[in-house]
Amino acid sequence: MTTKEKVLMYLIEHKGEVISGQELADKLAISRTSIWKAIKTLQTEGYQIEATTNKGYLLAHEPDVLSxxxxxxxxxxxxxxxxxxxxxxxxxxxxxxxxxxxxxxxxxxxxxxxxxxxxxxxxxxxxxxxxxxxxxxxxxxxxxxxxxxxxxxxxxxxxxxxxxxxxxxxxxxxxxxxxxxxxxxxxxxxxxxxxxxxxxxxxxxxxxxxxxxxxxxxxxxxxxxxxxxxxxxxxxxxxxxxxxxxxxxxxxxxxxxxxxxxxxxxxxxxCFVLGRSVTFTEGQTTYKGIAKSIDDEGGLVVKLESGEWKTVRFGEISIQVEGIKK
CATH class of the missing domain: 3.30.930.10 (Bira Bifunctional Protein; Domain 2)
Incomplete structure (x- = not known):
């Protein structure tokens, strides 16, 4: 873990608290100069870290940046x-x-x-x-x-x-x-x-x-x-x-x-599909029926209009349901 990551994690764990530079240095075994540089980098990345003289650092806002x-x-x-x-x-x-x-x-x-x-x-x-x-x-x-x-x-x-x-x-x-x-x-x-x-x-x-x-x-x-x-x-x-x-x-x-x-x-x-009318294609043939259940391997079990049963395992289905936009 980099110095920046260590400092960030410590501030996140103590979000809302003012943490002194000395505490960060002692807890993370990092020099205060390195901590200051890490804070500056985090601020440029959008982290709202307030620095108060003689008090320390406060993580006031954490941006939605993947960490x-x-x-x-x-x-x-x-x-x-x-x-x-x-x-x-x-x-x-x-x-x-x-x-x-x-x-x-x-x-x-x-x-x-x-x-x-x-x-x-x-x-x-x-x-x-x-x-x-x-x-x-x-x-x-x-x-x-x-x-x-x-x-x-x-x-x-x-x-x-x-x-x-x-x-x-x-x-x-x-x-x-x-x-x-x-x-x-x-x-x-x-x-x-x-x-x-x-x-x-x-x-x-x-x-x-x-x-x-x-x-x-x-x-x-x-x-x-x-x-x-x-x-x-x-x-x-x-x-x-x-x-x-x-x-x-x-x-x-x-x-x-x-x-x-x-x-x-x-x-x-x-699964909102169950009980609904669905359409799917296998090879050159298009089928229509009612989705009845999900089998133990995740397949969609459909009762066709012909009365036959088919289990769909690949491809995709089409469905028209009020309120659902494909």
Whole structure:
């Protein structure tokens, strides 16, 4: 941990208190000159730190800037690698590079902005700076889990994190989209890294894009679809750091117990698709029916208009529900 990160963490832990330079020096075993330099750097990054002569430093306001040191301190199961970037093309692409070039353990990558964010089926995921949470989690695939189960668990983790930190109640559109008040606020893209010698998936990468605050400029093609946890009229009471830490902690628990399927009841409870008319395509054939249930592998069980039953495991569904905008 750098000097700046150590100073920041100490001030966050004592937010609202005036901390003397001497106390910081003694507690962190750092010179007062180094502390002064760290404070100046933090102030330029947007941290409102008040410095009072002969008294010390007070963290009056903490900006919503992704912080590696804060995140690491809040994670229950510490990752082998934790990276925070200003800008990347795609956090999933960066995670793949990490796995293939030098790393095979557990990792977390976050970015303030993605220039080439993508969702399922190669679609663009709009990822403007400082309003969303864009991250990828890397898990060693020792249990040879399937991507569908991990995606299902991740959707539950996101919902539970939002419910715990706010008074909002998100819902899930099978399989990987999170909606709030009729608009999509989150997408999940789960990918695997294959070991070509064994033919097995060595690592699973879970990409999560969550719109926390309303973006000021949204491309026209997304304006009727995109939502956020907090609207323009609302003050963001929870930082992106807090959302990130809670989502990661929730998903860590579920991933470690994936075989038990404990998350499935939570998924079914939040899946607004059940009981609704859905349309999906397999090959060249389009089917229509009523979504009846979620099976134990996360598949969507549909009763077709013909009376037959089909379980959808891949691709996507279309649904028309009043109040839900696709």
């Amino acid at each position: 590696k040191s804060f995140l690491y301190s809040q994670l229950t199961d510490k990752p082998d690698v934790l990276e925070v970037h200003k800008q990347v093309g795609s956090t999933n692409d960066e995670a793949k590079k990490l796995v293939t070039e030098r790393f095979v353990g557990k990792g977390v990558l976050l970015a303030e902005e993605q220039t080439n964010g993508r969702g399922r089926l190669g679609r663009q995921f709009y990822s403007p700076t400082q309003t969303g949470l864009y991250m990828s989690l890397i898990y060693p695939n020792k249990q040879q889990a399937n991507a569908g189960s991990v995606t299902t668990a991740a959707a539950v983790a996101v919902c539970k994190a939002i419910e715990k930190l706010t008074d909002k109640k998100p819902v899930i559109k099978w399989v990987n989209d999170i909606f709030l008040e009729g608009r999509k606020i989150c997408g999940i893209l789960t990918e695997g890294v294959i070991n070509f010698e064994t033919g097995t998936i060595d690592s699973i990468i879970v990409g999560i894009g969550l719109n926390v605050k309303a973006a000021s400029m949204i491309p026209e093609e997304f304006q009727s679809i995109i939502g956020s946890i907090y609207t323009h009229e609302e003050t963001s009471k929870v930082t992106r750091n807090q959302f990130a830490a809670e989502i990661i902690n929730q998903l860590d628990i579920m991933y470690q117990n994936l075989d038990h399927n404990n998350y499935l009841d939570d998924y079914r409870e939040r």
